[in-house]
Amino acid sequence: MTQDIKHHLNEDVLMAYAAGTLPEAFNLIVAAHVSLCDTCRAVAESYDAVGGALLETDDSVELSTGSLEATLSLIANGAPEQIKHARKPGVLPGPVQDYVGGDLDAIKWRPVGMGVKQAILPTTSDATARLLYIPAGCAMPDHGHKGMELTLVLQGAFQDEDDYFARGDVETADEHLHHTPVAAQGEPCICLAVTDAPLTFKGLIPRIAQPFLRI
Template sequence: MTHSIRHHLGDDVLMAYSAGTLPEAFNLLVATHLSLCDACRAQAGAFDALGGAVLETGNDDVAALDEDALAATLALIAGGSVAPAQSDTPAETRRNGPSGVLPGPLRDYVGGDLDDIHWRPVGMGVKQAILPTSAEANARLLFIPAGAAMPDHGHKGREMTMVLKGAFIDDGERFGRGDVEIADQHLHHTPVADVSEDCICLAVTDAPLKFRALIPKIAQPFLRI
């Protein structure tokens, strides 16, 4: 399943995912990609190992504990289990056998698979579904009909788009299931869905998209894209 992935996540994103410094929407995209890509999963593991090594070697960053810290912790242990961090909670679908089109982390946000997505039309056959994440960045699923183009747009911030179904072509490059396209403020692009199949993507961005055409620009605040 992972042999066909050609566009991967970069070191900066994987390192930030490991360090825990990404906004939730980006964490979601990374976790979704790692669910499909063994190479990036191994890299992410390596960055966790690097985090552990930094934790052990960073002698400047050691903070003195309260005098009774050990006793207090043993009392905490005796009192029963500590509420697990929300981030420790495994993806809902892990034990439900082979997943559908949406990898586990996305299924958790959608509350199911493709049929459970609440699509809203945004014109020209394109549909989107905004996923609930923290406000620093937003995540949405996009449905682009076979052969159709996304509106030409540039970015104020960073945008990452991962293909879940079908494929799109942008600037001569083909992006299929699992592939991630990374765009920043310097890139104006017009992804076009492959003609053979409707395309479904996960797109995350840390700034509102700016459209070149007048009408999408006016519509932007209402569409939240």
């Protein structure tokens, strides 16, 4: 259910999500956002409907030799068993709980410095997804971007030179945005951030730590 969300995903990202062309990490953050945002979920579902209509009107193609036998073999052998974790209402949206194996208490945090912690989620190598824990009032290092970064707020809020972002909000950053996010006062800010390229830092210490932190 929408929780007074003011910052949404752009239509290009939602369209790519519906088309299935996003990297896994970006699929995750879109799924997490649309689980919280009625507006973006409706847009994504409309793109799904358009895609379905196009498939129905598309010309059929002839199956390759042996495709039926291969399909029947897959059905007979069954899909690999997957471990399912029960979703519980909490800070993490359902799609993120599936990756973590639960809510906040299941996250394996690693300290980054200044009280900040991160947990890198297992996704394909074409993009990176990480959970960030930022103490209230703490500023992240001043940085820019070589590619796209999407940041979804899951708890608390943060503010930068661009705007104020609270739970459910998504900030879209690219090579044109250089900023210093600061967690709002009150409670720690927990975010899901995905990137398809390394960040760029001005400070020496963040640049030295960057390869070890995979940012």
